[in-house]
Amino acid sequence: MxxxxxxxxxxxxxxxxxxxxxxxxxxxxxxxxxxxxxxxxxxxxxxxxxxxxxxxxxxxxxxxxxxxxxxxxxxxxxxxxxxxxxxxxxxxxxxxxxxxxxxxxxxxxxxxxxxxxxxxxxxxxxxxxxxxxxxxxxxxxxxxxxxxxxxxxxxxxxxxxxxxxxxxGRAEECLPELVAAGAGAPLDEPLRALHVRALRAAGRPAEALAAYEEFRVRLADRLGTEPGPELRGLYEELLAPGRAADTGAGPDRTAAADGADSGGDRGPARSSTAPPPGNLRARLTSFVGREDDIDALRADLGGSRLVTLIGPGGAGKTRLSQEAGARTADAYPDGVWLVELAPVDDPRNVPEAVLSALGARRTVLRGAGAEELRAAELTTDDPLSRLVEFLRRRRLLLVLDNCEHVVGAVAVVVERVLGVCAGV
Missing domain, CATH: 1.10.10.10 (Winged helix-like DNA-binding domain superfamily/Winged helix DNA-binding domain)
Known part of the structure; x- marks a missing residue:
């Protein structure tokens, strides 16, 4: 039976x-x-x-x-x-x-x-x-x-x-099933990694990059997190075929951290064998128009350490700020770093969100810069104090995105950082 x-x-x-x-x-x-x-x-x-x-x-x-x-x-x-x-x-x-x-x-x-x-x-x-x-x-x-x-x-x-x-070798054949399976499990990261891999194997790299970006946005919106190492590794391979994905991140250039992608237009002065620090994502489409806005932002950044973009939702503030950051990256030897604050629902978590974006929360400590962070962590449990210690001797650009719902806490962080960290 x-x-x-x-x-x-x-x-x-x-x-x-x-x-x-x-x-x-x-x-x-x-x-x-x-x-x-x-x-x-x-x-x-x-x-x-x-x-x-x-x-x-x-x-x-x-x-x-x-x-x-x-x-x-x-x-x-x-x-x-x-x-x-x-x-x-x-x-x-x-x-x-x-x-x-x-x-x-x-x-x-x-x-x-x-x-x-x-x-x-x-x-x-x-x-x-x-x-x-x-x-x-x-x-x-x-x-x-x-x-x-x-x-x-x-x-x-x-x-x-x-x-x-x-x-x-049957990647093209299984793509419809992968799409259907992904619709039923929208947060299944191994499944999305397989989808990206299949698109690449089928000779559709642009669609593979778009699939990665769609999933990254979904994770950020729903869970407030970033893709894991496997998916990030695929993304790096798609951006630079044949080049091993770089494992370094963080403003001290010697600290391996989770979640920091490199990319964007850093300028010709950088060494091709040492990717610049920062976590701006590679742009999937070209940036057309708004050159006057870009020029104005670059001029403002040259004369002020704090520049604020305001405007209604959907006006393109995020893309404009990232484009301006990418085009001024050569002025910041320790990188341009994007801090996405949309997932932060508790204002008290703003300093931790900045530390996370910088790769300074789960860092493999080594090198001189790492000693500063280790010392800060030993002397205080206050995230804002750790952040200030981490940034004190660095020259970098922070892009704080989607601040409106935690604007009071952001103001406190910005005031403290600008008051102590002359290179930020």
Whole structure:
């Protein structure tokens, strides 16, 4: 006998003939037993799962009657009672149940992919995914964590199968599936990394960069975070094919930190082997027009240490500020650094947001500049004081974006930094 719980609960003879299962409770009981095929399930657990917190007046008697019905349906020897009468067991091997077979196959597929055998991985994973007919454990009133775990395994299997297709040179073929899968899991970073990789393999680098940028914006808007190392590495490779992604970040040029991308027009004076510091992102489109605004901003930056852009939402303040920063980067040996404040909902977190953008929160400390940061961290827990110590001997441009909702806290930070850090 074979049992299916990836969808409505079903039973089939070994030759594939379906066995009719009548009644919601009967399917729930079989699903609960199939979930632990070959293991005894206690009476209490079965009552809870079959009746979902609304047990009958005589739960033990009701369960015995339901087990009797199930035995008449799938065979008297298919369900056995525990020796002490404390539960029931479905006589079946785990591989007789589609959920357990699916788990085994997906494990084999993942191992094949990791071992460099995408052909085997693709075949095994297709077999595994074909077992799904609907939501896992659909007939259990409260499948809860078990159903969630099964669905996570299914999504991982989908991603692994698509990765196998990309590895087999079939990137173009799997792009529609990657788009569909991404729509259902908009924050799945490994899936988006695979999508970017597939677009690159299909000879569509511009679309790959656009896919990265779309995901980066979504992460910033929803979670207030940046893409992880794998996706950032792909982005660096797309910007500079054949060049290894640089791991350095931070104004001291010797500190490795999370989340700092390099890019933008830094000017001809920079060495091609030492990417300039800063975290301005490479522009995906050209900047057309507004040259008068750019010239005015550059002139203002040359004569004042604080310049403020104001205007209605959508006027282009962010793009204008970044473009001006990129075009004046040569004036700042320690870089141009963008601080995105839109995700900051607590004004007290503004100094930490600036530290994060500078790569100064999770920094691998080494070099002379790092000693200053280490000393600051040892002497104070105040983020603003740490920020001031970090910036005190540096010459750089800070671009504080989307300040309006925390403008009071931003004013405090700006006043303190400008008062102590003459090069900022």
């Amino acid at each position: 074979r049992y299916s719980v990836l969808g409505t609960t079903q039973a089939h003879l070994d030759d594939g003939t379906p066995v009719p299962l009548g009644g919601v409770r009967l399917r729930a009981l079989l699903g609960a037993l199939a979930l632990r095929a070959g293991r005894t399930v206690s009476v209490g657990a079965l009552v809870t799962e079959v009746w979902a917190g609304e047990p009958p007046a005589d739960p033990t008697g009701a369960l015995q009657a339901l087990v009797g019905r199930l035995r008449r349906t799938i065979g008297a020897g298919a369900v056995v009672s525990a020796a002490d009468g404390g539960g029931y067991r479905l006589v079946a091997d785990p591989d007789d149940v589609d959920l357990h077979r699916f788990t085994r196959l997906t494990g084999e597929g993942a191992r094949a992919l990791a071992d460099g055998d995408p052909a085997k991985a693709g075949t095994v994973l297709e077999e595994a995914l074909a077992l799904w007919r609907g939501p896992a454990l659909a007939d259990l009133p409260d499948a809860g964590a078990e159903a969630t775990r099964a669905d996570i395994r299914r999504r991982t299997a989908v991603r692994d199968r698509l990765a196998a297709l990309v590895a087999l």
